[in-house]
Amino acid sequence: MNTPRSAQLMRDARYERIFFLSMSLPAMVLVGIGALIPAAWIIQQSFQTLGGDFTLENYAKLLSSSLTWRALFVTIELSAATLGICIVLGIPLAFALASTPPRIANRLMMLILLPLWTSILVRTYGWLVLLRSDGLVNKTLIGSGIVSEPLPLIYNFTGTLIGMVHYMLPLFVLPTYAAMRDIDANAVRAAASMGASLWHSFWTVILPLSMGGIVSGGTIVFIYTLGFFITPAILGGGKVAPIAIRMERTLSTFQNWGAASALGVLLLVLVAIVAATLFGAMRLLRRHRVGG
Amino acid sequence: MRPILKTTTALIAGAMIGLPAHAQSITITTAGGEYGAAMKEAMWGPAAAELGLDVREETQSDGLAAIRMQVISGSVTTDVVHLGSPEGAQAAELGLLEPLDYSVIDGEALPEGAHSDHCYPFDSYGTVMAWNTRTYPEGGPANWGEFWDVEKFPGKRALRANAQDLIEIALLSEGVAPADVYTVLSEEGGIERAIARLAELKPAVSVWWTSGAQSAQLLKDGEADLVITWNGRAQSVIDDGGGVDYSFKGSIIGTDCLGVPKGAPNIAAAMKLIAAMTTPEREARLTDYIAYGPVNTAAYEGGLIPGDRLKQLATAPGNLDSSVFSRADWWTAHGEEAQIAFDEMMNN
Structure with a gap:
C-alpha cells in the first residue's frame, strides 16, 4: 500500500531535481562562456609563439627569470599578510556583531558593507589622500608630536597592505559573522554554566563552531588577493610587484601575449594549489571533529 | 531595357x-x-x-x-x-x-x-626634469649629473617605472655626450652601465610612477621633490598654479x-x-x-x-x-633586454 505513494514521491523528487538543474543551466552556460573559454584561450596562448607556433619557450623564460620568482614570493607574502590582518581584525569584529541585538547588528553591517559598494578606484585614491606625507594621518601624527618626520605610509608594501585589508575585511567578516550568528546561544550559556570564562568559551565553543565561516572567508580573501592589481599598482609606488603587475608589464612593455598568458597560467596553478590545500584542510578538520 | x-x-x-x-x-x-x-x-x-x-x-x-x-x-x-x-x-x-x-x-x-x-x-615632446620650487628656491639641477647629486639636491625623486628614456638619462648624468648615448648603449655592457647608474639613485627614489597623471600629481602634492616626467605634464602643474619648474636641458625627445x-x-x-x-x-x-x-x-x-x-x-x-632624440629603432632591437635589466634592478 505504501509502494505506489513512495514511487510517486520519488518521481516528484526526480522532477524537482531536473527542474532545478534546468533553472541553473543559464548560470552554468555563463560560467562556461565567461570563465572556461577565456581560461582555455589563455592556456593555449601560453604555449604559442607570436606567430602562433607551439613552443615551451614562454615557460622556460618565465621559470628561469628571477623576476617571476620574486613576483611569486611578493604575491604570496601580500596574500598571507592581508589574510593574517583580516583574521586578527575580523574575528573580534564579527563576534561583536554577532553578540549585539539583530536590529543594531544590521545597522552596523551596513557600515561594513558600505565600502564594498564604493568603487575600488575611489577608495584607493582616498587612501592616497589620507596616507601621503602631508596627508591627514601624517599631519595628525606630527601635530600631536608622536612622530617628527612623516611616516612612509604609501608607495610601499605598508601602503599596499593597508589598501588590501580595507578592501578584503568585509569579505572576511560577512561569512564569519553569518557562522557566528548561527551558533546556538544555549551552547555558549552551557559553557558559561560549567564555569567557563568568556575567553575560554570563545576559544572552545564559538571559534570551533564558526570555523566553517572563518575558513570560507579566509579562502575568499587569500585567493582574491593573489590576483589583485589596482591596489598594488596605485599604493605600491612601483615597489610592490606581484604577479598581476608583472603580467601587465609583460603586456604593456613587451607586447608579449605568450609570456603574459604563461604568467596567468602560473597564477591559475597557484590558486588551484591554495584551494586544494584549503579544501583538504577543511575535510580533515571535519573528519577530526566527527571522529573526536 | x-x-x-x-x-x-x-x-x-x-x-x-x-x-x-x-x-x-x-x-x-x-x-x-x-x-x-x-x-x-x-x-x-x-x-x-x-x-x-x-x-x-x-x-x-x-x-x-x-x-x-x-x-x-x-x-x-x-x-x-x-x-x-x-x-x-x-x-x-x-x-x-x-x-x-x-x-x-x-x-x-x-x-x-x-x-x-x-x-x-x-x-x-620631451622627457624632462621637474622640481618643486619650494624645496629648491635657488633653482633646480643644472644637468642630470646634479639630478643624481643627493647632497647638493637632497629630496625625494620620482621616476617612471620604465627603462625608456631613463637609461639614456643615466648615461647623460655620467657625462656621456648626447650624440654618443646610443653608441655607448649598443656597446657590450652599455645597458648594464646605465642600469648600474640608476641603481645608484634608487635609494633616493620614493616612487616609480606608472602614468603621466600620477607624475603630475606627485609634483603638485609635493610628494616628490624631483620628478622625471613629460614636459606637457610638468607644464600642466605650472598652469594649475603648482610651485614647480622644469628644464629642457638634456631632455629625451620622443x-x-x-x-x-x-x-x-x-x-x-x-x-x-x-x-x-x-x-x-x-x-x-x-x-x-x-x-x-x-x-x-x-x-x-x-x-x-x-x-x-x-x-x-x-x-x-x-x-x-x-638633448637626445629617442631612437625608436634602438628600442625595437634592445627594448626587451633593457626592460628586463631595469625590472631586475627595481626588484633588488
Missing part, C-alpha cells in the same frame, strides 16, 4: 573614371580627439586643399593595431597613418610600412638623430610620425600629403593648438611661433644641443 542598361553602365563607368580626375580620395588615420582635430586644422586640412585631394579621416586610438589588421587581411584602406615613433619603428620592423619617398618628402628638414626611413617625425601602410591604395598621393602636411608653416601652426614641438627645424625660423609658446616646446632652439 538594353539601351537603358548600357547607358547606366556607361554612366557608372564614367563616374568611376571621372571622380578621381576631380579630386583623388585618400584616407588618413589619426588618434582623433583634440589631437586629431588639431592635426586637421593645422596640417592635413590646408595640405589637402593645396593638393586638391579629398581627404577622409579615420580615427584609431591604436594605429599600429589598425594597420597590422589591414595589412594582414590584405585590405588596406589607410593611406597615411599617424603613429608614435616607437610604434612606427615596430611597424617598419614588421614590414607594415612603405619606405618613405625622400624625393617628395623633405629629409633635410629633420635634425640629426630624428631621421627615419619609414615613419616621418613631425612633432615632439616624436610622433606619419607613415604609409604597406600596399596603401594611393602611395604616391600619400607621400605628397605627408610632404605638404609637414611644411614649416603647418608644423608651426600645430603649436597653436597643442604644445608639441615641430621636428622640422625651419618651423622655428621667421617667428612663426610666438615666444611664450617656444618655451614650452621640446625642440625649440637652444634645447636641441643638449
